[in-house]
Amino acid sequence: MLLRLRWTLLLSPLLFSFLTASAQEPADSPDTLYPQDYFRLPLNLPVALSGTFGELRSNHFHTGLDFKTQQTTGHPVYAVADGYISRLAESAWGYGKAVYIDHPNGFTTVYGHLERFMPAAAAEMKRHQYEQETFSADLAFPPGKLPVKKGDIIAWSGNSGSSGGPHLHFEIRDTRSEEPINPLLFGFPVPDHVRPLIGGLFIYPLTDSSAVNGSGFRAGFSVTRTGESRYVIKPAQTITVRGRIGFGIIATDQLDGAANRNGNYAIELKRNGQTIYYSETDRLNFAHNRAMNSHIDYAAYLLDGRRIQKSHVSPGNPLTIYKRLSNNGSAWFSGTGTHEMEYIVSDVAGNRSILTFTLTSTPAGPVKKARPENPVAVFSYDRPNVYAAPGLRLSMEENTLYEDLAFTYSAKPAPEGAASLLHQVHDKNVPAHKSFDIAIKTNPGFTDTAKALIVNDRRQAFATTWENGWAKASVREFGDFYVSLDTIAPVIRPVNISRGKNMAGNSAIVLRISDDLSGVRSYRGTIDGKWVLMEHDGKTATLKHVFDERTPAKGGSAKHTFRLLVTDMKNNTAEYEAAFTR
Template sequence: MRTTSLLWILLIFPSAVSAQFTPDTTDYLWPTNASPYLSGTFGETRSRHFHAALDIKTWGRRGYDVYATRDGQLHRIAIGPGGYGKAIYLKHDDGSYSVYAHLLSFEKNIQQLADSLRFRDYSNKIDIVVDSLDIQINRGDRIAYSGATGIGPPHLHFELRTPSEKPFNPLLTNLSIPDNIPPRFSGLAIEPLSPTSRIEGRNQIYTRRPTRDSTFHDFGTVVTSGRIGLAVDIYDRANRVHNAYAVYDLKLMRDEELLFHSRVDSFSYDDTGQMFLDRIYPLLQRTGKAYQRLYVADGNTLPFYRAGSQKRGINLPEGLHELRIIAEDYNGNQSVAHVKIDVQPRTMAEHEYQTNGPGGPHGGNGTPRYPKTLTAAQDSWQWHKNWININSAADRSQPYTLISIDRNGRSVYPRKATPDPFIAIDESDLLTIHQPGYGRQGRTLHLYRMFPGQQGRAFGDGIRAYATFLPNTVYDTLSVSLTGHIHSADSVEINIQPDTQPLKGSFELTYILDEAQQQDTTLALYEYDKRKGRLNYVATRRGGPVLKAKGDKLGTYYLLPDTAAPEIHSPRILRRADGTWMGMVRAEDTRSGIDYRTTEFYINGVRGIAEFEPEDERILYYHPDFKPASSYIMRVVATDRVGNRVVKEFVLD
């Protein structure tokens, strides 16, 4: 296994110095008897964050022993239907932490403690710090059984944290896995980083697959001009398993010059959402492929990036340049990819796109230049920080006319027509796009500029909605539009663009109800997942004539009713892998989803904890005293998230 120097560890974990904690000098026990193999590694891409742990394989089964990896104190117990599910947190003598998640159940004494807390109000969700109880745990003690609670299939999530609660790669310690297999490159992506950048003649993201032979991968020659950023779709594997892992170390080289270097050792939970900046978000959103950037994007403050002469993107002189991309896993297995970048002269200097030429915005003689024409098909636009790119003649079949207006709403000047189909946007502009052909007056699309550290609003065009962006909503300056379509009184589509740009924090979407809609208590807001083709309920608040919801990504939202109560069916009695007897029913709600907080479950008149498992669409009855009987009367009360309620009774002999 790789040896990490003490100096480097102290640089990564400065807060750990005073606590006398360094990962490479700390000894851990492997935390389960399930297997020595991994289904996931530290720093992998998850839905909205970096993975903060090792996922240990349990071969699709539940009920393996989970052990304390070091002496410590029981610090925290958490139980819930999502996220980590059932989890235990231990605090060790040096102030560091170990976390064990997605558990089936806890060891007897810890389970009794959790039960005493939950049965006070039959809560199926708790998260409690128990330091004051001073419960000591010894290395090697069984503390739980592996399971599949929360998110994901059966596995053990094993996480290590510094004394300041920053997760770090457990392979920095004495722990290791059998692995002599090098990483494999499966794709190269190149991004334009300025309005004048071109990749194979176009100002848009370009991808290519490699030819490969063992550890050598070749992406051929790519013609570019202007500043660009490279990224790779890459995965790693280990012995005797087929899971794809994240790569530990990436370098970009030109001859012997190091252009970029990243290594994933640790990060802060405050920064884990910057996974969207470390990856190419538009490709991740559209294809699910996590192309890792070989440059540091604007707004990215992650601690992964070690060195490199061109960390902010490549801006090479004209000519042919051969680059090497070196990928390495934690065991030191290495693969190399080659790509040649043929840099051509720029067709136009970048500053020419930012003004309307000599003499000010109207040109030398004060005559406005012809405006730019764009399309209604926003889904096909390439949205960037300061420009929008229209990439095909078909996209321009329904013309827009673009004009610029200042912050007070006064028209300034038409945008300059350019040889290439894109619009450059000045930092201070609010933009208006007018499209003829929609009724007598045509249609206007406003682009609102959102700035980091400032609050702003985007108002709906033709729709009674607006979005409020808070000071921490955007990573960088962003142009936002809000449009919509009223399909019917109870079906409204709201589009907030660009859906190809990630958000740092949430925004608040407000919809103003008309008089008839105010009487409909079943209306709520839903986010549409375009890649998976499904609606996701967004927690909706009603205040007088408005509905409000917090969105964490741009895209399409819907105002829709939910008039159907949950469906409860298929009752049975089962015995869990840890020996516990439980009741179970299937629980489905296709629109807003089950409200687990209001669910009640009784068997033979005795109320138990209703444990909702959303991924398996089932509700479990848990009571520590429940035992098999000759017959059972089940009673389940379930409510969805807009208040539709069902009460079901079943008799089982």
């Protein structure tokens, strides 16, 4: 698969020392950095967005705009400017069917979750798929192959890939770096007179001697709007702090005519009028995007789904959205005094909301703290880390963690039928930026390595290799792991085909496939012994072959045989066969 993302080096923690409250805003404004009248809208529909740039999603920030398509598919999608199609992609997940257009001004536009491509592009994709006998494809084209003009129809909107409903996903990227840029900075006519919404305040003690209201635990506070743009804590109360303190906020944005809760553009935190934190979601980097899990209070999200945006930045967080920081966005409080705090949340259109609250600093005193963790090792975020126990080995590269970690580990009996102990590898509430390797020792006498694999306590399976009785896998989160067996074949469920059926009135063969544990590795459909394209939709577990000139309708007089072979990651197979007429 063609991989065009250029992975860049992670932001060095030393750079944070330069991002102080005294730093100045860039001299260039969005109007001078990004052309304002160059791109047209990609749809000829009333503008309504269900998602915006920088929105907090699972394990990532959203990197574009989601245009609503009136809950239907099949709307023409237009090239927003002159250029050429540089890339076509098709996948069961992600953007599904996607078009990439390079423009002469140094930007690339991306159109995702499409239903179908324009005829010339569709022909290129289908030719490649039949030549390579594959559905998933990622094709690159030179400038003269598929040129387009502003306003040309390049595709039709759809619901392909990991889409949650019909819409068009639209991005603008820097062609050279492939970094996605906030499309709202390019002057698209998106009506927005709605101020951001603030839903809660959270205050964090960051050291053993820090406290909020005498406690070493995070404290949360409800807020209420008191005017058009002002928020305060409700009920009104005195909040005491001491030591190093961090802050977090629940905030979203809305646009005219839509109830969707979207991402924020800018968040600023001030202490006594001085900025200690300022973030701006103007552009992102795909290599850093998973650090959204460090940007939020990840443990709170796993607990109840709240996405609290922290204003204290972990030293291993590589995101470049943090434009001004003092003490990495935290504040020190000592002695006795009052401190006026202010959160300012803004959108691209200039609407803003402000939360004000007062803190009272107090002298040192007893702190109610959590029970000690009893770590078995201490990991550094900026160095490689290894750990070994009788039944477990772990190794991770530098910058896998966002901050230093007091690592915990234990082992206990696994569920019935497992081929190893269950290994509790730290705590799932701590996010990891990169994958790391674990190896688990199997039970004495175990030999069925062909069907065994590492799984976690949610029965999520990981690609597993073997070495001298050790099962090895790469994982991207902490949690509980053990070795299990997958001996169950995938399941094939025909939707509209059956043995002996006349398919002359059908435009496609449709089936659903699933697997119990390891997941589907491959599928192969044939008609009369020849490979046919099976379009895979991952979210509905559907395979579809659209009849074409290879199998024309002849009123039911032509006889054919359809076969489908599905194989999972442990080589368990299922087969379906049906003779039909057309």
